[in-house]
Amino acid sequence: MRSARSPFSIRSARMVLPILVLILLGTAPLYASLYTLISLSNVFMYIVLTVSWAVFSGPSRYISLASAAFFGIGIYVSAILGNVLPFPMVVFIGGLLSFLVALFVGLSSLRLRGMYFTIFTFGLSELIRHSVHWWEVNMTGTVGRWVVAVDQKIVYYAMLIIVMMTVFVAYTMSRSRLGFALRGIGESEDAADHMGVNVNAVKIITFAVSTFFMGTAGAVMATRWTYIDPSIAFNPLFSFMPVLMAIFGGIAQIVGQIIGATALTVLADLLLTKFPYYYMLSYGVILVAVILFLPGGLMALQATMKSWHERSFVK
Amino acid sequence: MSLTLFVDIAVGGLILGGLYALIAAGLSLQYGVARVLNVSHGEFIMLGALATYSLYTLFDINPLISLVITAPIIFAIAFLIHNTFFQRLRKSSESIGEFEGTSLLASFGLLFIIQNIALLCWGPDIKGYTYFDKQVNLLGAIYGANRLIALLFAIGIGLGFYFFLVHSRFGKGIRAAAQDVKTAQLVGVNIHRMLGLCFALGALLAALAGSLVSTMFELTPFMGLPYTIIAIIAVVLGGLGNILGSLIGGFILGIIGNLVTYLHPGLSLIAYYAIFLLLLLIKPTGIMGK
Amino acid sequence: MPILEGKSVVKYFGGLVAAAYVDFHVDQGEIVGLIGPNGAGKTTLFDLISGSLAPTSGSIEFKGEDITGLKPHEICRRGIARTFQLVKLFGNMTVLENVLFGSLFGESITSARSAAEKASSELLEFVGLSGMNRVLAKELSLANQKRLEIARAMATKAELLLLDEVMAGLNPAEVDKAVDLVKEIRHKGITVFMIEHVMKAIMGISDRIMVLHFGTKIAEGTPDEIARDKKVIEVYLGLEAHAES
Numbered sequence: 001m002r003s004a005r006s007p008f009s010i011r012s013a014r015m016v017l018p019i020l021v022l023i024l025l026g027t028a029p030l031y032a033s034l035y036t037l038i039s040l041s042n043v044f045m046y047i048v049l050t051v052s053w054a055v056f057s058g059p060s061r062y063i064s065l066a067s068a069a070f071f072g073i074g075i076y077v078s079a080i081l082g083n084v085l086p087f088p089m090v091v092f093i094g095g096l097l098s099f100l101v102a103l104f105v106g107l108s109s110l111r112l113r114g115m116y117f118t119i120f121t122f123g124l125s126e127l128i129r130h131s132v133h134w135w136e137v138n139m140t141g142t143v144g145r146w147v148v149a150v151d152q153k154i155v156y157y158a159m160l161i162i163v164m165m166t167v168f169v170a171y172t173m174s175r176s177r178l179g180f181a182l183r184g185i186g187e188s189e190d191a192a193d194h195m196g197v198n199v200n201a202v203k204i205i206t207f208a209v210s211t212f213f214m215g216t217a218g219a220v221m222a223t224r225w226t227y228i229d230p231s232i233a234f235n236p237l238f239s240f241m242p243v244l245m246a247i248f249g250g251i252a253q254i255v256g257q258i259i260g261a262t263a264l265t266v267l268a269d270l271l272l273t274k275f276p277y278y279y280m281l282s283y284g285v286i287l288v289a290v291i292l293f294l295p296g297g298l299m300a301l302q303a304t305m306k307s308w309h310e311r312s313f314v315k
Numbered sequence: 316m317s318l319t320l321f322v323d324i325a326v327g328g329l330i331l332g333g334l335y336a337l338i339a340a341g342l343s344l345q346y347g348v349a350r351v352l353n354v355s356h357g358e359f360i361m362l363g364a365l366a367t368y369s370l371y372t373l374f375d376i377n378p379l380i381s382l383v384i385t386a387p388i389i390f391a392i393a394f395l396i397h398n399t400f401f402q403r404l405r406k407s408s409e410s411i412g413e414f415e416g417t418s419l420l421a422s423f424g425l426l427f428i429i430q431n432i433a434l435l436c437w438g439p440d441i442k443g444y445t446y447f448d449k450q451v452n453l454l455g456a457i458y459g460a461n462r463l464i465a466l467l468f469a470i471g472i473g474l475g476f477y478f479f480l481v482h483s484r485f486g487k488g489i490r491a492a493a494q495d496v497k498t499a500q501l502v503g504v505n506i507h508r509m510l511g512l513c514f515a516l517g518a519l520l521a522a523l524a525g526s527l528v529s530t531m532f533e534l535t536p537f538m539g540l541p542y543t544i545i546a547i548i549a550v551v552l553g554g555l556g557n558i559l560g561s562l563i564g565g566f567i568l569g570i571i572g573n574l575v576t577y578l579h580p581g582l583s584l585i586a587y588y589a590i591f592l593l594l595l596l597i598k599p600t601g602i603m604g605k
Numbered sequence: 606m607p608i609l610e611g612k613s614v615v616k617y618f619g620g621l622v623a624a625a626y627v628d629f630h631v632d633q634g635e636i637v638g639l640i641g642p643n644g645a646g647k648t649t650l651f652d653l654i655s656g657s658l659a660p661t662s663g664s665i666e667f668k669g670e671d672i673t674g675l676k677p678h679e680i681c682r683r684g685i686a687r688t689f690q691l692v693k694l695f696g697n698m699t700v701l702e703n704v705l706f707g708s709l710f711g712e713s714i715t716s717a718r719s720a721a722e723k724a725s726s727e728l729l730e731f732v733g734l735s736g737m738n739r740v741l742a743k744e745l746s747l748a749n750q751k752r753l754e755i756a757r758a759m760a761t762k763a764e765l766l767l768l769d770e771v772m773a774g775l776n777p778a779e780v781d782k783a784v785d786l787v788k789e790i791r792h793k794g795i796t797v798f799m800i801e802h803v804m805k806a807i808m809g810i811s812d813r814i815m816v817l818h819f820g821t822k823i824a825e826g827t828p829d830e831i832a833r834d835k836k837v838i839e840v841y842l843g844l845e846a847h848a849e850s
Contacts, residue, residue, distance in 0.1 A: 061412075061413075061416075063416055063419075108596060109595075109596070112595060112596075112599065114412055114415065115352060115415050115416075115419075115555070116555075116595055116599050118416070118419070119352075119547060119551070119595070120592065120595045120596075123548075123588050123591045123592050123595070124592060126544070126588055127585065127588035127589065127592060130584050130585045130588065131585055134581055134582065134585060137581065138581070177709060177710075180702075180706065180709065181710060183695070183698065184695055184698075184706050184710075187694075187695035187696055187697060187698060188693040188694070188695060188696075190657070190677075190689070190693055191689070191693040191694070191695065191757075192695075192706070192710075193676070193677040193678050193681075194655060194656075194657075194677045194678070194681055194686065194687060195678075195681060195686070195706055195707045195710050195711050195757065195758075195760075195761055196678050196681040196682055196707075196710035196711040196712070196761055197678055197710045198676075198678050199678070240423060243420065244420070247420070277435070278431070280427055280430075280431045281427065281428060281431035281432065281435075283424075283427055284424045284425070284426070284427025284428035284431065285424070285427075285428060286424075287420070287421070287423065287424030287427065288400075288421055288424035288425065288428065291404065291417055291420055291421045291424065292400070292403060292404060292421070295407065295417070
C-alpha cells in the first residue's frame with residue numbers, strides 16, 4: 001500500500017538529517033561562542049542521563065531513581081583522581097566505578113519489584129549523598145572539593161563523543177536479544193522467566209551497563225563546574241530529570257528520549273533567564289500537564305499528528 | 316545513665332515519634348487506599364505549618380485553635396486535587412502498577428507547584444514564632460511547654476485516629492479498602508468516594524502535624540521534603556498498605572531518630588536511610604506487613 | 606515411562622498446607638488431567654513443577670533428572686513449559702513477537718533468528734492464529750490469547766506442557782476447538798498435564814485424571830474410575846450442596 005510508506009524524500013531526510021547535525025556539532029568549536037558550547041555540553045549531559053536511564057528503566061518498567069548516585073560517582077572520581085591521572089583515564093574510571101557499584105546494587109536489590117525497587121533506588125542515592133557528606137565533614141575535613149579544570153573545547157568534544165556512544169549502545173541494545181528479553185521482563189516478568197530468560201542476570205547486566213556512561217558524563221562535567229560537593233554531585237534532581245525528560249519526549253523510542261532531554265534542557269535555560277522566580281513552578285506545571293495529557297510524550301503527539309495527516313491527505 | 320537523661324531522651328523521642336506517627340499515617344492513607352505514593356505529602360505539612368504561623372502572627376489566633384480553620388481548607392484542597400487530577404490519571408492507566416508509577420511522578424510535579432507557590436506567598440526566609448514558651452520541669456529534665464502540649468495533641472490525634480480506624484464503620488471501611496479493594500467493594504464499601512476521602516484525610520493529618528510542628532520548629536517553604544522521606548520510611552517500616560502499622564512505624568522511627576541524634580548529631584538521616592534500605596532488603600513487607 | 610515424577614511433595618505457606626505429600630507421575634505421551642475444587646492446590650502444584658515455587662520437601666524429577674528447586678528458566682530449558690490461569694502474554698508485543706520470544710530463549714541462547722521466525726510462524730498456523738502476526742497481543746480475544754500462550758509455550762520446544770485452565774472463560778464452541786487443539790498437541794508427541802474445571806472437556810480428553818483436595822491427592826485413575834469414585838463424588842456433591850444452601 002503506497003500510502004503506508006513515507007515518500008522517498010522524507011525517508012532520505014531521516015538518514016541525512018542526523019548526519020548533518022553531527023557534522024554541525026562536530027565542527028561547532030570552530031565558529032560557535034563559548035556560551036553555545038557550554039549550553040550544548042549541558043544538553044549532551046542530559047541526553048546521556050536520559051538515554052542511559054531509559055536503556056534499563058524503559059523496557060523493564062523498573063523505575064530507577066538512582067541516576068544521581070552514578071552520575072555523582074563519576075563526579076567524585078574526577079575530583080579525587082583529576083590531578084593524578086590523565087583525563088581520558090579519569091573519565092573511564094568514572095564510568096567503570098559506576099558500573100561496579102551498579103552491579104553491586106543490582107545484585108542486592110534484585111528481589112525488589114515495582115514501587116519497592118523505585119524507593120530503594122531513591123533511598124540508596126540519598127544514603128550515598130549523606131554518607132559522602134558525613135565522611136567529607138568528619139574524616140576528610142572538607143565539604144567540597146576542587147576539580148582540575150579542563151579546556152572547555154575538550155569538555156565539549158568529550159561530551160559529544162560520550163553522547164554518541166551512549167546513543168549507539170542504547171540503540172544496539174534495544175535491537176539485541178538482550179533488549180528483547182528486557183522488554184519481555186517489563187511486560188510479564190513471570191512469563192519471561194518461564195520462557196527461558198534468566199531474569200536476574202538480564203536485569204543486573206542491563207542496569208549496570210546503563211550506568212557506565214552516566215559515570216563518564218559525571219567525570220567530564222565535574223571539570224566544567226570545578227567546585228563540587230555532595231549536594232551538587234548527588235543532587236536528586238539528576239535522578240528525577242531524566243525520568244521527566246524521557247516521559248516528555250516519549251519513553252519508548254531513543255529519538256523521543258533525545259528530543260525530551262533537549263527540549264526540557266533548553267526550556268529550563270530559557271525559563272531560568274526569563275522567569276527566575278517562576279522557573280521551578282513552570283517545571284512543575286509542565287510535568288503535571290505532560291503526565292496527565294501526554295502520557296506517550298511528544299513522540300505520541302507526533303504519531304497522532306502523522307495518522308491525522310495520513311487519514312486526511314492520503315487516499 | 317541518669318534518670319534525667321533517660322527522661323530527656325525518652326520524652327524527646329515520644330514527641331518526635333508522635334509527630335512522625337501522624338505524618339506516616341497520613342501518607343499511609345494516601346498510598347494504602349488511593350495508591351498514590353504522594354511525594355508532595357511534606358508540602359501539606361508545610362502548608363499547615365505556614366498557615367498556622369500566619370494566622371498566629373497576623374490575626375493572633377491560637378495555633379491550637381487555628382487547626383479548626385486550616386484543617387478543613389487543606390482537606391478540601393486535597394480532595395479536589397485527588398478527584399480531578401489523580402482520578403483522571405487512574406482512568407488512563409492500564410494497570411495499578413502503572414498508576415502507582417505515574418502518580419508518583421505526578422505528585423513530584425505537585426511538590427514543585429505547591430512548594431513554589433508557597434515560596435511566592437511566604438518568601439524563602441526562615442520563620443518561627445514562640446508560643447507557650449514556659450519551661451516545665453519533668454523529672455529533672457526541662458521542656459518548653461509548647462513541646463509537651465504538641466506531644467499531648469499528637470498523642471490525642473493519634474489515639475483518636477486509631478480508635479476511628481478500629482472501631483468506627485468508616486474506619487473499618489478504610490482498612491478494608493487498604494487491604495483489598497475488590498473485596499471491600501463486595502462488602503459494600505463505596506470505593507470511589509473512599510479514594511478521594513482517604514487522600515484528603517491523609518493531607519489533613521499532614522496539615523495537623525504541620526500546625527504542631529510550627530509551635531516547635533523553624534519554618535520555611537523547603538521544610539516539607541525531609542518529612543516526606545521520613546513518612547515513606549515509616550510507612551515501609553510499618554508495612555506498605557497497613558495504616559495501623561504506619562502509626563507504629565512512625566513512632567519507632569521518631570524514637571530511634573531522637574536516640575541517634577543524641578549519640579551523634581549528624582547521623583540521624585543516615586540512620587533512617589540505612590534502616591530503610593536494610594528493611595527493604597530483609598523484610599520489605601515491614602513489621603506488620605501481610 | 607514417567608516423563609515427570611513427583612515424590613512426597615510438600616508445600617507450606619506459613620501455617621497453610623498447599624500440598625501435602627503429593628505423589629504424582631505423568632507418562633510420556635499422556636494427557637493427564639488435574640481437577641479439584643478451588644483452593645485445592647492445583648496451580649500451586651504447577652508452580653512447584655515449573656519452578657515458580659520451591660517445595661518445602663519432596664522431590665520432582667523430569668526425564669530422570671532432579672529438577673526440585675530449579676529456577677523457572679532452567680526448567681524451561683530442560684523441556685517444560687506452561688500457560689497461566691490468568692493469561693500472561695507480552696501485551697504490547699505483537700503476536701509474532703510473543704511466539705518468537707519463546708523460540709529465541711526457550712531452548713538455548715544460540716538459536717538463529719531466521720530459524721526461530723520460521724518455527725514461530727509454523728506454530729502460529731498450528732494453533733490457528735495465522736495472518737495475525739502484526740496484531741498486538743493485548744488486542745486479541747480471550748480465546749485467541751489462550752492460543753497464543755500455547756503457541757509461545759510450544760515455541761520453547763517443550764516436551765511437557767502444563768496447561769492451567771486453558772478453557773476457562775471460553776464458550777462451548779471455543780471449548781471444543783481447544784479440545785481439538787490439545788489432541789493435536791499430543792499428536793505431535795508432546796505430553797500434556799492440564800488443570801481444568803470444564804468437566805466435560807477434561808473427562809473426554811484425558812488418559813488419566815488426578816484429583817486434589819486441600820492439597821492432598823484423593824483419587825487417581827481413568828475418567829470412568831474417577832466419575833464413579835466415592836470420595837470424589839462426596840467432595841463435589843458436598844460443594845454443590847453447600848452452594849445450594
